[in-house]
Each structure stands twice: as structure tokens, then as C-alpha cells.
Amino acid sequence: MDAEKFSHYKTCIKRIDDEHFCIIELIEKIAKCSKNNDVVSGKRYIKELLDLKNIHFFEEERMMEEVNFPYIKYHKSEHRGIISTLQQIDIDFGIKTINFDDKLTMMMLNHIDNYDSQYVPYYNSWLASQK
Ligand SMILES: [Fe+2]
């Protein structure tokens, strides 16, 4: 994804933005493997994506707890939903014909846009109160 398009999805929390960027890059690699029928590499990138997602979600949930984010319960259930979708994609990859690129990209970008963006103001006021 080019920098201009990605800037729309920035939370301005560096670690979170860096991880989001890596996640999108991995999704692009998975899409390429899907197009080229490269199941071995595709599955390897899906595993990498699952590992990164688990680390990223753990970090976000820790942050949301720290800043007493009121919608954490729902946000956590969204995270669990994404993990199970990814696990299903891991099973289906190479077997079913799915547009992995669209499915993964939309799932990821919608989550950043609709859910991750919600905790940012809570994080920023928490940060300001720490000074
Ligand atoms: Fe999230």
C-alpha cells in the first residue's frame, strides 16, 4: 500500500502504525501467492500474519486496559473474530478459490478505521495526563 493511502489509516501511535503497516505488507504477499498458486509460501505468510496479529492484538488490549477504554470487551471480541477468520483462511488456502486479497485487506482496514480509531483519543488523553 502506498504511503498516501496508508496515511488515512494512521493512529499516530508509532508502534501501532508500524505493526499495521507490516500486517498490510504481509496481506499483499499472501495475495501475490494466491494469484501465483504458491501454496507453500502463502501458508508461511499466513502463519507469520497470525503470529504478528497475536502480538499486535495483545499489545492493543494491554494498552486499552491501561487507558480504561470503555469498549474493550467488544474490541477484544472483534480481535478474536479476526483470528478465527485467519485460521479458516489458513485451512482454505490452496483448496478453495477465494479472493484473499480483498477479504483480508477489507477486514484489516475496516478494523483500523472503525475500531482501532476509537481507542486513540483515550490513549492520547491518558498520555497527556502522564506528563
Ligand atoms: Fe484492534
Ligand SMILES: [Fe+2]
Ligand atoms: Fe490494530
